Amino acid sequence: MACETCARTTRGWLGGCLTATAVIQLFFLFILALASANRVTPMSPWDFVFAILIGVPLILFFVCVLSGIPSIATIWLSERLCIRSLVFFVLAGGLIGSASQMVLYRSVNELGWLYVTAGCFAGLNYWCIAGRYAGAETEQPKS
Template sequence: MNGILTFLIRSVVVLLGYAVAALCSSAFLHVVSLPMLGFTAEETPAVVIGSVVFSIPFIALFVAYFSFIPSLFAILAGEIIGLRDWLYYAIAGGVIGAVVMGYFRSATEADQSLIGEPGFMFALIGAGMCGGLGYWLIAGRSAGGWRKPREITSPEPK
């Protein structure tokens, strides 16, 4: 029973970490795109408050949707191998951002003006890296901790 409870708690922690990763990625995309919108200094606080309250969580739903399958592989690898390094999660997040960009390239055939820009590519990779670090803060630092450590036995003398 103790093993099942440990597994269930770890699953909740992983889901919470994934939610934080999606929020971090969405926040990064908002911070990167905010200067391009051309708001004045007086308008910026209202726009930022509106982004924090509504837009960041809403876009996080799309981020979580598009990055679920590649994130699943990265999370499973981290849990099975027991990778707890922040660099693994940052690089895995960048790779996930590149995979999501590949989704967009294959889905849109007609107008690829935004998708072909290097700034868009780097924004998605950076958002993935921020999401990977957000996941590491919540769940990645204790990855693989649910497994019981193997007992080391020494050979008996003859």
């Protein structure tokens, strides 16, 4: 792969990881807000800030580690075969999210939809950043 391709795909993968992190973090903040609403003494805004400061780096670490190898395989395949389909990247992201949950929990549990949704949004973001240009450097110029 050319340097431009590596830089583009790396930016796309990191963008996808950040997107998946945001989806998962927003879900947990929503659950935290629901729990706070049902308490006699509501949580302070600092509790939410603390949850973000601890949650985002921790979730991002796990997303990057768990999605790394399957993402490399998917990116390589899309670059090699010049696959630029939005549907391909969204479905691949969902499959990677599902596989990540299997690796993390050793089973599919009631939060499986969250990982699939986060993966689909990650695939969408990857396509926006890099996927729609997949294989552009390997195409032959038309005469």
